Amino acid sequence: MxxxxxxxxxxxFSVEPNKIPPSEVFTRKYTSHLVPALKKLNMNKxxxxxxxxxxxxxxxxxxxxxxQEFAWSRFLLQKLSSSNNxxxxxxxxxxxxxxxxxxxxxxxxxxxxxxxxxxxxxQKLLPGGEEMNVEEMLSEIGTYIKCLELQTIALKSMVQDxx
Amino acid sequence: MLESLVSLECMSLSSMDVSVLERLKWLQQQPQQxxxxxxxxxxxxxxxxxxxxxxxxxxxxxxxHFQMLGSGFGPxxxxxxxxxxxxxxxxxxxxxxxxxxxxxxxxxxLKNSEENIAISLKNKRKSEVKTREEEKTEKKIKVEAETxxxxxxxxxxxxxxxxxxxxKQTSKGASEIQKLDYIHVRARRGQATDRHSLAERARRExxxxxxxxxxxxxxxxxKVTGRAGMLDEIINYVQSLQRQVEFLSxxxxxxxxxxxxxxxxxxxxxxxxxxxxxxxxxxSKPSIMIDAPLFPxxxxxxxxxxxxxxxxxxxxxxPSASWETQSQSLYNTSSLGFQY
Numbered sequence: 001m002x003x004x005x006x007x008x009x010x011x012x013f014s015v016e017p018n019k020i021p022p023s024e025v026f027t028r029k030y031t032s033h034l035v036p037a038l039k040k041l042n043m044n045k046x047x048x049x050x051x052x053x054x055x056x057x058x059x060x061x062x063x064x065x066x067x068q069e070f071a072w073s074r075f076l077l078q079k080l081s082s083s084n085n086x087x088x089x090x091x092x093x094x095x096x097x098x099x100x101x102x103x104x105x106x107x108x109x110x111x112x113x114x115x116x117x118x119x120x121x122x123q124k125l126l127p128g129g130e131e132m133n134v135e136e137m138l139s140e141i142g143t144y145i146k147c148l149e150l151q152t153i154a155l156k157s158m159v160q161d162x163x
Numbered sequence: 164m165l166e167s168l169v170s171l172e173c174m175s176l177s178s179m180d181v182s183v184l185e186r187l188k189w190l191q192q193q194p195q196q197x198x199x200x201x202x203x204x205x206x207x208x209x210x211x212x213x214x215x216x217x218x219x220x221x222x223x224x225x226x227x228h229f230q231m232l233g234s235g236f237g238p239x240x241x242x243x244x245x246x247x248x249x250x251x252x253x254x255x256x257x258x259x260x261x262x263x264x265x266x267x268x269x270x271x272x273l274k275n276s277e278e279n280i281a282i283s284l285k286n287k288r289k290s291e292v293k294t295r296e297e298e299k300t301e302k303k304i305k306v307e308a309e310t311x312x313x314x315x316x317x318x319x320x321x322x323x324x325x326x327x328x329x330x331k332q333t334s335k336g337a338s339e340i341q342k343l344d345y346i347h348v349r350a351r352r353g354q355a356t357d358r359h360s361l362a363e364r365a366r367r368e369x370x371x372x373x374x375x376x377x378x379x380x381x382x383x384x385x386k387v388t389g390r391a392g393m394l395d396e397i398i399n400y401v402q403s404l405q406r407q408v409e410f411l412s413x414x415x416x417x418x419x420x421x422x423x424x425x426x427x428x429x430x431x432x433x434x435x436x437x438x439x440x441x442x443x444x445x446x447s448k449p450s451i452m453i454d455a456p457l458f459p460x461x462x463x464x465x466x467x468x469x470x471x472x473x474x475x476x477x478x479x480x481x482p483s484a485s486w487e488t489q490s491q492s493l494y495n496t497s498s499l500g501f502q503y
Contacts, residue, residue: 038415054416055412055413055415055416056409056412056413056416059408059412059415114391115390115391115394118391118394118395118398119394121398122394122397122398122401125398125401125402125405126401134370135366135369135370135373138370138373138374138377139373141377141397141401142373142376142377142380144401145377145380145381145397145400145401145404146380148401148404148405148408149404151408152404152407152408152411155408155411155412155415156411158411158415159411159414159415159418
């Protein structure tokens with residue numbers, strides 16, 4: 001797993017951002033990452049206290065690994081690796097590229113502020129969203145949503161399989 | 164009553180040969196609704212500015228009473244209309260402080276109005292932009308607003324918005340005169356700031372394209388119009404997806420010990436089936452056979468398809484309900500409790 005240090009000044013981008021991964025590829029990758037990881041968890045933890053956090057961690061890891069063509073997966077990996085080693089300093093900067101004010105975009109100033117607020121919220125939801133431009137973030141959100149949907153389908157079927 | 168006064172005033176003003184009146188005539192020639200009312204009230208901002216008081220204040224408080232003022236300059240210069248309106252008294256007192264013959268006052272007004280035209284036009288332009296934003300389509304507004312903002316910067320825009328918010332009526336009334344001047348200005352501005360406006364426009368189109376794509380992606384976004392609502396929907400959707408993932412991972416954590424060894428193959432086949440809408444070929448599930456020899460594979464295959472049910476409520480609750488029954492009757496295929 002490579003750790004990529006994202007410089008503040010570097011632009012964030014995905015490789016082929018507009019290309020939507022075929023769902024099959026993603027889910028195959030996802031399950032191939034997640035299932036062995038869960039098995040490993042099972043085997044390692046003899047006292048069947050599978051911590052919820054570790055499972056979540058694995059889930060996120062699988063998501064990040066199976067969607068590596070996207071920028072947000074890089075950030076997700078970063079977060080995960082940093083949470084693994086809390087001593088190492090995280091390179092994610094807090095001062096991301098904020099959304100610049102768009103002058104005269106809408107009729108009233110209030111509307112403009114509302115929309116910016118919402119875009120900022122959206123940025124928070126997306127891993128690494130705070131370091132992106134608005135345009136980039138919007139395209140990343142699209143792929144992120146897709147991958148989340150596929151992830152939920154995979155997890156659902158996994159849950160139902162085990163029962 | 165006001166309208167009758169307005170008409171009177173029109174007559175009185177049009178009888179004089181004045182640049183303001185010429186403009187009014189030009190406007191009157193244009194076939195538009197309520198032309199007379201508008202044209203009569205068009206002169207109001209300029210005349211009001213003559214008084215040298217704050218434009219906004221005057222526009223706010225005295226617009227409705229301009230007809231009275233206007234008539235004051237005609238032959239009917241009287242305080243007769245005063246008593247009915249208190250603010251009217253204030254207006255007329257302002258005019259009466261000049262106290263001159265009607266003809267002279269008009270002359271002075273004309274002189275000053277020509278001097279003030281530059282100032283007034285600026286203000287009107289800004290308010291005109293505001294009215295256009297209100298009255299016309301969004302695209303046009305954006306273009307004009309862009310040029311406006313590019314020329315004057317953000318601070319001016321905010322000022323104009325503040326001032327023009329209060330002067331909706333006058334801006335509407337004065338739209339005729341403003342149109343004339345605005346057209347000239349717009350042409351000039353277009354040439355000067357082409358690059359900026361184009362770049363901004365291109366950027367905005369990109370963003371709107373992406374918003375449209377997101378709209379298709381997020382279910383239920385079509386009903387909401389406007390960027391704020393759509394962004395709300397998108398935020399909610401992403402949050403709900405993330406919560407779902409959390410919940411499912413929690414469940415998985417609970418059920419983890421029961422994970423089947425061959426789940427990997429199983430899952431892959433499941434997804435392939437799901438996405439290609441084909442029945443699962445049940446040939447490659449040897450490990451399952453070991454656990455449940457009486458377990459018919461084709462049933463397992465069809466069950467896989469039904470398992471992947473996008474409907475959350477039923478699919479999540481059903482396994483928990485059927486878990487116990489299944490554990491009891493592992494070899495009994497009928498009581499698996501999967502949905503079909």
